[in-house]
Amino acid sequence: MANNGILVLGGTGKTGRRLVSTLRARGAEVRAASRSGEVRFDWDDRSTWAPAFTGVRAAYVVDLQDKPGQWDAETQIRALAEQAVAQGVERLVLLQARVHGLVGGKDLKAGEGAVRESGAEWTILRPNWFFQNFDEGVLFDAVLAGELRLPAGQGREPFVDAGDVAEVAAAALLEDGHQGQIHELSGPASLSLAEAAALLSEASGREIRYVPVDHQEYVDELVSYEVPADYALFVADLVAQIRDNHNTATTPTVERILGRPPRDFADFAKSAAADGVWQD
Ligand SMILES: NC(=O)c1ccc[n+]([C@@H]2O[C@H](COP(=O)([O-])OP(=O)(O)OC[C@H]3O[C@@H](n4cnc5c(N)ncnc54)[C@H](OP(=O)(O)O)[C@@H]3O)[C@@H](O)[C@H]2O)c1
Numbered sequence: 001m002a003n004n005g006i007l008v009l010g011g012t013g014k015t016g017r018r019l020v021s022t023l024r025a026r027g028a029e030v031r032a033a034s035r036s037g038e039v040r041f042d043w044d045d046r047s048t049w050a051p052a053f054t055g056v057r058a059a060y061v062v063d064l065q066d067k068p069g070q071w072d073a074e075t076q077i078r079a080l081a082e083q084a085v086a087q088g089v090e091r092l093v094l095l096q097a098r099v100h101g102l103v104g105g106k107d108l109k110a111g112e113g114a115v116r117e118s119g120a121e122w123t124i125l126r127p128n129w130f131f132q133n134f135d136e137g138v139l140f141d142a143v144l145a146g147e148l149r150l151p152a153g154q155g156r157e158p159f160v161d162a163g164d165v166a167e168v169a170a171a172a173l174l175e176d177g178h179q180g181q182i183h184e185l186s187g188p189a190s191l192s193l194a195e196a197a198a199l200l201s202e203a204s205g206r207e208i209r210y211v212p213v214d215h216q217e218y219v220d221e222l223v224s225y226e227v228p229a230d231y232a233l234f235v236a237d238l239v240a241q242i243r244d245n246h247n248t249a250t251t252p253t254v255e256r257i258l259g260r261p262p263r264d265f266a267d268f269a270k271s272a273a274a275d276g277v278w279q280d
Pocket residue numbers: 009010011012013014015016033034035036037041042043044062063064065066095096097098108126127128129130133137
């Protein structure tokens with residue numbers, strides 16, 4: 001019997017959850033996979049991999065490159081891609097990140113070679129920082145506290161909507177024309193953290209300000225909250241990508257693929273506020 005399913009790793013996460021909804025709305029047979037997903041998939045437990053890939057034609061791959069702890073993306077993604085192809089998976093769409101150089105000593109594009117050499121059709125997505133870091137991710141607590149204390153200087157970032165990333169992923173999984181391509185995905189405008197804070201304040205009615213801090217001071221602060229030192233350095237380096245304006249140019253890719261402009265930050269902030277996410 002032909003493989004028909006689409007497996008979404010990170011299926012409970014920011015892009016994965018939205019991708020599952022988008023694919024279902026388009027009539028695809030989808031399985032949301034993660035440690036707590038409807039299909040159990042654990043990067044750290046290889047006995048979960050083969051059952052997850054049974055009957056799967058195409059997969060969206062989200063790795064653990066930005067999480068604390070040891071993560072060898074090259075080895076893990078190579079093993080995963082081999083397993084997938086051996087089970088008849090024809091297409092892999094890999095989520096990486098739009099970064100420059102090493103981040104906290106890690107290469108956040110280290111998984112790309114494994115997917116490109118897998119023998120499957122491949123597409124790589126490299127998005128900028130997601131809007132959703134502010135309402136469900138790493139910056140949520142800072143927004144609630146009213147202070148974005150970050151070592152981002154006056155740098156500018158073209159934050160992107162995780163929903164737009166998911167729609168591009170759906171296109172790459174379901175349609176032709178994306179094979180062998182790397183899509184760099186930005187939002188419609190590069191914002192400073194001060195501008196982002198002002199838009200969040202306006203939408204939420206809370207006072208939220210950006211407080212630039214020194215790189216080492218930020219690392220020390222995280223460590224004082226019992227964040228492991230290597231992970232604190234990683235996060236600070238990730239923010240330094242914004243400070244150094246490494247990925248500050250917007251890209252036309254979301255609009256080219258989706259046929260409409262990417263969502264803007266003000267719209268995201270208004271709708272998150274209307275959903276009550278930042279209410280006490
Ligand atoms: N956040 C951003 O701004 C951003 C920007 C560009 C690129 N990215 C990339 O996007 C990827 C996801 O980052 P995110 O912050 O947006 O996280 P996320 O997708 O919101 O959450 C992580 C997902 O991975 C699953 N997961 C965690 N540990 C797992 C394990 N051991 N085995 C299997 N699944 C596991 C989680 O579900 P369970 O807990 O149920 O397992 C969850 O679905 C990263 O590779 C990151 O570099 C993120």
